[in-house]
Amino acid sequence: MASxxxxxDRVTVTLPARLVEALGVAPADLEGQVSEALxxxxxxxxxxxxxxxxxxxxxxxxxxxxRLARHGVALYDLDEAEAEAEIAAARRLxxxx
Numbered sequence: 407m408a409s410x411x412x413x414x415d416r417v418t419v420t421l422p423a424r425l426v427e428a429l430g431v432a433p434a435d436l437e438g439q440v441s442e443a444l445x446x447x448x449x450x451x452x453x454x455x456x457x458x459x460x461x462x463x464x465x466x467x468x469x470x471x472x473r474l475a476r477h478g479v480a481l482y483d484l485d486e487a488e489a490e491a492e493i494a495a496a497r498r499l500x501x502x503x
Contacts, residue, residue, distance in 0.1 A: 445470075446477045456481065 419440075431439050445459040449470075454462070460470035474481055484492065 442473055443477070446473060446479055449474065450479045 426433065426436060429436075429439070441463060445454070445462050448454045449456060449459040456467055456470055456474075460467045463470065471481055
């Protein structure tokens with residue numbers, strides 16, 4: 407059974423300089439930006455939960471939710487029918503109070 411890698415394990419990736427320049431990110435900030443983009447993409451694809459993605463980044467969930475918003479990724483991916491059902495349920499709960 408594979409174990410979780412230690413938190414200080416690193417993987418080195420070589421990127422074309424023009425790609426880094428196009429990102430407009432200082433080289434010192436690149437690791438954090440790439441890590442964030444990867445964690446957000448893993449969440450967006452449904453590979454990890456928001457809790458797991460925040461753990462991977464070493465941040466709390468509310469901070470991860472803010473990062474999702476910055477990347478234009480919805481916390482909940484509901485289709486129209488699901489969204490309408492959620493709104494109806496919220497209205498029912500609100501009217502019961």
